[in-house]
Amino acid sequence: MTSIKDVASRAGVSVATVSRVLNDHPSVRQDTRDRVLAAVAELGYRPNALARSLRTDQTRTLGLVISDVLNPFFTELARSVEDEARALGYSVIIGNADEQPDLQDHHVRTLLDRRIDGLLVSPAGGGSPLMLEAAQAGVPMVFVDRWIQGVDVPVVRTDGREAVRDLVAHLYRLGHRRLAIITGPAATTTGSERVEAFRDAIREHGLTLPPEHIGQGDFQADSGRRATAHFLDMPDPRDRPDSIFAADNLMALGAMDEIRARGLKVPDDIALAAFDDIPWFVHTDPPITAIAQPTGELGRAAVRALIDRVEGRPAPSVTVSARLVVRRSCGESEGKPR
Amino acid sequence: MTSIKDVASRAGVSVATVSRVLNDHPSVRQDTRDRVLAAVAELGYRPNALARSLRTDQTRTLGLVISDVLNPFFTELARSVEDEARALGYSVIIGNADEQPDLQDHHVRTLLDRRIDGLLVSPAGGGSPLMLEAAQAGVPMVFVDRWIQGVDVPVVRTDGREAVRDLVAHLYRLGHRRLAIITGPAATTTGSERVEAFRDAIREHGLTLPPEHIGQGDFQADSGRRATAHFLDMPDPRDRPDSIFAADNLMALGAMDEIRARGLKVPDDIALAAFDDIPWFVHTDPPITAIAQPTGELGRAAVRALIDRVEGRPAPSVTVSARLVVRRSCGESEGKPR
DNA sequence: CTGAAAGCGCTTACAG
DNA sequence: CTGAAAGCGCTTACAG
Numbered sequence: 001m002t003s004i005k006d007v008a009s010r011a012g013v014s015v016a017t018v019s020r021v022l023n024d025h026p027s028v029r030q031d032t033r034d035r036v037l038a039a040v041a042e043l044g045y046r047p048n049a050l051a052r053s054l055r056t057d058q059t060r061t062l063g064l065v066i067s068d069v070l071n072p073f074f075t076e077l078a079r080s081v082e083d084e085a086r087a088l089g090y091s092v093i094i095g096n097a098d099e100q101p102d103l104q105d106h107h108v109r110t111l112l113d114r115r116i117d118g119l120l121v122s123p124a125g126g127g128s129p130l131m132l133e134a135a136q137a138g139v140p141m142v143f144v145d146r147w148i149q150g151v152d153v154p155v156v157r158t159d160g161r162e163a164v165r166d167l168v169a170h171l172y173r174l175g176h177r178r179l180a181i182i183t184g185p186a187a188t189t190t191g192s193e194r195v196e197a198f199r200d201a202i203r204e205h206g207l208t209l210p211p212e213h214i215g216q217g218d219f220q221a222d223s224g225r226r227a228t229a230h231f232l233d234m235p236d237p238r239d240r241p242d243s244i245f246a247a248d249n250l251m252a253l254g255a256m257d258e259i260r261a262r263g264l265k266v267p268d269d270i271a272l273a274a275f276d277d278i279p280w281f282v283h284t285d286p287p288i289t290a291i292a293q294p295t296g297e298l299g300r301a302a303v304r305a306l307i308d309r310v311e312g313r314p315a316p317s318v319t320v321s322a323r324l325v326v327r328r329s330c331g332e333s334e335g336k337p338r
Numbered sequence: 339m340t341s342i343k344d345v346a347s348r349a350g351v352s353v354a355t356v357s358r359v360l361n362d363h364p365s366v367r368q369d370t371r372d373r374v375l376a377a378v379a380e381l382g383y384r385p386n387a388l389a390r391s392l393r394t395d396q397t398r399t400l401g402l403v404i405s406d407v408l409n410p411f412f413t414e415l416a417r418s419v420e421d422e423a424r425a426l427g428y429s430v431i432i433g434n435a436d437e438q439p440d441l442q443d444h445h446v447r448t449l450l451d452r453r454i455d456g457l458l459v460s461p462a463g464g465g466s467p468l469m470l471e472a473a474q475a476g477v478p479m480v481f482v483d484r485w486i487q488g489v490d491v492p493v494v495r496t497d498g499r500e501a502v503r504d505l506v507a508h509l510y511r512l513g514h515r516r517l518a519i520i521t522g523p524a525a526t527t528t529g530s531e532r533v534e535a536f537r538d539a540i541r542e543h544g545l546t547l548p549p550e551h552i553g554q555g556d557f558q559a560d561s562g563r564r565a566t567a568h569f570l571d572m573p574d575p576r577d578r579p580d581s582i583f584a585a586d587n588l589m590a591l592g593a594m595d596e597i598r599a600r601g602l603k604v605p606d607d608i609a610l611a612a613f614d615d616i617p618w619f620v621h622t623d624p625p626i627t628a629i630a631q632p633t634g635e636l637g638r639a640a641v642r643a644l645i646d647r648v649e650g651r652p653a654p655s656v657t658v659s660a661r662l663v664v665r666r667s668c669g670e671s672e673g674k675p676r
Numbered sequence: 677c678t679g680a681a682a683g684c685g686c687t688t689a690c691a692g
Numbered sequence: 693c694t695g696a697a698a699g700c701g702c703t704t705a706c707a708g
Contacts, residue, residue, distance in 0.1 A: 001453075003685055014695045019687055027693055044471065049451040050392045051685035054700050059388075069417050072410075079407050082434060091448055093431050096420060110429055113387040115339075133382065221617070256621045279559070283594045285623035341701055352679045357703055365677055389701035392684050678708090686700090692693105 002043045011039035022047060053115065062092045062306060063111030065104055065121040067146070067188075068219065069096040071250050073276045073295060074122070077144065080299030081120065088307055090117070099185075099218055101125030112139065118310040120302055122146045126187030140309035144302040146189045154309070155317045156302040157189075160275065161197040163291040163322040164245075167273055168201035170289070170324065171243050174331040176271055180213035180241030182227040182251045191219075194247045194275060213241050217251045224254025232262060232270075243271035243330060249278050252288060271330040275322075287327035294320050340381045349377035360385060391453065400430045400644060401449030403442055403459040405484070405526075406557065407434040409588050411614045411633060412460070415482065418637030419458065426645055428455070437523075437556055439463030450477065456648040458640055460484045464525030478647035482640040484527045492647070493655045494640040495527075498613065499535040501629040501660040502583075505611055506539035508627070508662065509581050512669040514609055518551035518579030520565040520589045529557070532585045532613060551579050555589045562592025570600060570608075581609035581668060587616050590626065609668040613660075625665035632658050 008015045013032060020028050021036045028036075039045070053059045064081050066074040078094055085092045093116065095107025104124040108131060111119060118140035121131070127148060135141050135151050147155040171179055181198050184191030199209045212234065215227025224246055234240045246252035252274035259266060266272045266286055274281070277292035301318050308315035326332075346353040351370060358366050359374045366374075377383070391397045402419050404412040416432055423430045431454065433445025442462045446469060449457060456478035459469070465486060473479050473489050485493040509517055519536050522529030537547045550572065553565025562584055572578045584590035590612035597604060604610045604624055612619070615630035639656050646653035664670075 001685095005685080015686080016688080016695060016697095017693090020694085023687080025688095029693060032693080044475075046447070046451055048392070048453060048685050049448075050388045050397075050453055051700090052687075054386070054388045054392055054684095054702085055686050055688085057700075069413055069420075070410075072408075075407055075413050079434065079436075096417065098417075106424075109384070110387075113384055115386060115388055137382075253617055253621070260621070279591055280618040280622070283591070283598070283623060284618070284621045339701095343701080353702080354679060354681095354704080355677090358678085361703080363704095367677060370677080386701050389684090390703075392686085392700095393702050393704085395684075680707090682703100682705090684702090688698095690697090691695090 001048070002045050004045075004047070006043055007036065007039045007045050010043060011036045057115075059115055059117055060090050061114070061116045062090050062303070062310075063095065063108075063114075063116040063119045063121075064092050065095040065097055065107045065111070065119070065123075067097050067104075067122050067124045068099050068250070069094075071219070071248065072278045072280075073249060073293070076295045077122070077299045080296040081144075081303050084300040084303040085307075088303065090303075090307065092120075097124040099124050099220055101128065104128070105130050108134070118142075118306045120144055120306050123148050123188065125185065127151075140306060142302055142306045142309065142315065144298060149189075154305050154315045155319075156298060156305055157318075158293045158298060158320045158322050160194060160291055160293070160322040161200075163324045164194065164197040164275075165201040165204070166324040167245065167289070167291060168198065168205065170326060171245075171271060171273070171330055172205050172207075174271070176243040176330070177207060178213070178240070178242045179207070179209065179245065180215065180231055180243065181209070181245045181247065182215040182217045182224050182255065183247045184217060184219040184251075186216075188219075191247065198245060212239065215244075217247065217254075219248045219250060221250045221254040221257070224251030225258045226254075227251070228255040228258040232258070232264070241270070243267075243273070246272065246274045249274050249276040249281075249290070252290075256284070266329050267331040273330055277325050281327065284329075286329050288329045289327045290325050291322050292325050293322045339386070340383050342383075342385070344381055345374065345377045345383050348381060349374045395453075397453055397455055398428050399452070399454045400428050400641070400648075401433065401446075401452075401454040401457045401459075402430050403433045403435055403445045403449070403457070403461075405435050405442075405460050405462045406437050406588070407432075409557070409586065410616045410618075411587060411631070414633045415460070415637045418634040419482075419641050422638040422641040423645075426641065428641075428645065430458075435462040437462050437558055439466065442466070443468050446472070456480075456644045458482055458644050461486050461526065463523070478644060480640055480644045480647065480653065482636060487527075492643050492653045493657075494636060494643055495656075496631045496636060496658045496660050498532060498629055498631070498660040499538075501662045502532065502535040502613075503539040503542070504662040505583065505627070505629060506536065506543065508664060509583075509609060509611070509668055510543050510545075512609070514581040514668070515545060516551070516578065516580045517545070517547065517583065518553065518569055518581065519547070519583045519585065520553040520555045520562050520593065521585045522555060522557040522589075524554075526557075529585065536583060550577065553582075555585065555592075557586050557588060559588045559592040559595070562589030563596045564592075565589070566593040566596040570596070570602070579608065581605075581611070584610065584612045587612050587614040587619075587628070590628075594622070604667050605669040611668055615663050619665065622667075624667050626667045627665045628663050629660045630663050631660045 097104035435442035
């Protein structure tokens with residue numbers, strides 16, 4: 001690879017001068033600047049980012065650890081994160097935890113070793129000593145979507161409580177009384193919050209959420225399938241739920257797989273709703289009623305917060321809200337989003 | 339950040355020794371090794387990957403530039419690439435071109451500046467002087483899925499010709515005679531190949547593919563919507579296609595949006611099929627007939643080829659084949675995959 | 677078995 | 693306005 005030395009000798013100047021023109025330092029005479037630029041062009045020289053970062057102690061790079069790349073919600077989040085970061089002059093390196101705390105820590109470690117300027121994470125599990133340590137060591141960090149208790153960093157998330165209440169009211173209105181949920185890992189905040197909101201809302205209608213109606217999932221499709229099978233296998237039909245709320249879109253996919261495999265129909269045999277709205281939900285049979293998050297907004301706000309921290313400014317936590325999008329999977333004809 | 343010097347002084351050895359134990363160099367006495375390791379643990383020391391890479395001239399990192407993160411095909415590809423790379427001791431940095439050649443080049447440049455050991459790309463556009471130059475300069479590189487003519491690097495892709503022929507035969511058998519395609523950019527190989535295969539197959543049935551039945555798309559959803567609107571707006575109903583083949587899943591999504599917006603029904607009013615199979619196609623209304631690629635296999639083979647190049651071994655191009663998965667979107671009841 | 681030293685490719689305070 | 697030199701955090705050939 002051609003280095004700054006090659007450019008310097010070709011332009012007949014010192015490497016210091018080359019460095020200055022590359023960094024737009026004002027104190028360089030126009031004609032020497034021109035000579036340097038010409039040499040750069042002729043040699044096709046590109047500065048070595050590693051060397052530069054080593055020297056300046058900044059990489060202008062953000063790390064993003066997402067829970068699962070195969071989940072359209074996170075993929076859209078990643079997209080908005082990258083867009084906003086690029087607009088602000090940063091690049092981002094993505095790590096996919098695949099919902100595994102170990103893999104998540106692997107990525108956090110790798111990212112830290114690369115000396116990224118800041119870390120954005122949507123934690124896959126519960127506590128992570130590694131991340132706690134990093135936060136305490138002063139690594140600029142912010143949580144998106146999910147967060148870890150006891151780690152004191154800003155959180156950018158959506159509060160789905162209201163939307164979940166709306167969903168439960170919607171189900172109740174349509175006559176459903178035996179509501180069930182397929183939840184994410186209790187160790188994740190979104191996992192526990194969504195069940196709690198669901199349970200609270202159910203109570204408001206004088207109903208209960210029995211333990212058998214809480215299917216333990218892990219936010220991935222297979223677990224949605226298994227939990228649904230469990231519900232449908234309950235011996236006494238009167239115990240079986242008449243509606244399922246999947247706490248994310250992938251588990252809803254799994255639920256649909258299982259329901260279809262048994263020749264059952266949504267919503268006639270069982271109602272289905274999901275947290276996270278995705279474009280495909282419009283075209284499924286039937287269209288799925290879902291809770292939509294302002295995903296792009298979330299990603300952009302998270303990046304801004306992180307860059308604030310990186311550049312030494314304070315950054316507040318931010319909470320946006322979700323909304324229920326009624327379609328046909330709980331019964332009744334298609335309504336308009338409220 | 340704590341550096342190798344801190345570890346050295348704490349352990350009472352030189353930095354050279356610390357470096358040796360970190361790199362598992364055999365010639366270190368067990369007890370000094372222990373002392374060093376203890377110091378590393380006490381300080382929570384993590385080597386600076388930038389410094390190491392600068393010195394060793396290798397990053398053990400691969401760059402992957404994909405055409406569109408929002409496309410489930412690429413997201414699955416990225417997932418398998420990352421998995422295989424990690425298994426082989428490499429990490430990967432992903433860049434999302436969003437189907438824009440400029441953005442693609444931006445990422446290639448950034449990746450090159452970071453001195454990644456090798457580059458995996460699924461080119462968004464036609465020729466890229468930047469990539470041609472990099473290839474000529476000896477940067478280990480391989481193309482996945484799509485490739486660029488005239489750039490001499492291994493290509494790992496799937497050949498969809500046979501599957502497209504099967505699809506056309508399937509459509510013909512069901513009585514469709516006015517077949518149309520929504521294609522990707524002609525500058526991309528998958529864009530041009532899929533139309534060609536489609537056209538050739540149509541000819542075999544004594545039919546033709548008139549220019550008005552070729553909708554120009556860009557592999558993203560909106561373009562699928564527009565192309566479909568165009569087809570449906572043709573003044574003379576006898577000119578309107580009776581079936582649409584979308585060259586990727588996102589354009590199929592757009593087509594469904596448009597068809598549904600007009601109150602039309604698949605397959606009764608118009609048949610629909612797509613290149614790339616995704617889990618949602620099982621649950622759409624109706625389930626979509628699609629051409630499935632062995633995506634994971636593609637990603638893994640691409641990584642192996644790239645690492646072969648990186649480590650100085652020759653790497654062959656590899657071509658896998660696709661298969662038609664018949665569902666109900668072209669008419670007729672659900673068949674089994676052939 | 678271990679250390680001193682050179683050097684990877686940059687940036688930047690210090691002189692001039 | 694420009695250059696010589698130090699130094700970022702590592703690795704590794706060379707001595708001992």
